[in-house]
Amino acid sequence: MQLEVVLGDITDQQVDAIVNAANSSLLGGSGVDGAIHRRGGAEIGRACRALRAGDYPNGLPAGAAVATIAGRLPARWVIHTVGPVFDEDEDRSEILRSCYRQSLRVAAGLGARSIAFPLISAGAYRWPVPAAVELAIGELRAAAAAAGPVRLARLVLFQPETLALARAVLAAGTGTVGGTA
Secondary structure, three states, X not given: OEEEXXXXXXXXXXXXXXXXXXOOOOOOOOHHHHHHHHHHOHHHHHHHHHHHHOOOOOOOOOOOEEEEEOOOOOOOEEEEEEOOOOOOOOOOHHHHHHHHHHHHHHHHHHOOOEEEEOOOOOOOXXXXXXXXXXXXXXXXXXXXXXXXXXXXXXXXXXXXXXXXXXXXXXXXXXOOOOOOO
């Protein structure tokens, strides 16, 4: 699986599946979640309400992932995943790793060959950006062998500084700058 990092808007990505950094309600919110629901249109909201009425009446748990149609987005599917809120007193990094792994698992199950990820939990959920970048790249590299039909994973970043950091992590070749994943 090829891993690339780009500067851009997740809602513009022409891939099979776009990952939504959703909240557990699946009903839209702010940041990436709100942008995906707005750009994708009412179809995504209806599909999410159907999930809530069926398999997820209490919302989607953190670390899990589920797919819907993509509505007006330039993708076939949206894979919704709920990242953990950062907590200095509790290590929630395994939950964040699960977001990436489960999203890839869902994408593989759909037959997706390409997937675009935002930097999960790094916005409203306050995960420190350097740690989020290292974790995302490390997890995507680790999951590459089990990605099935997925041939391209793209990490879409919103800030030039974050892109520079991600490029440094990729150049280090390990998932972390100057260390091991």
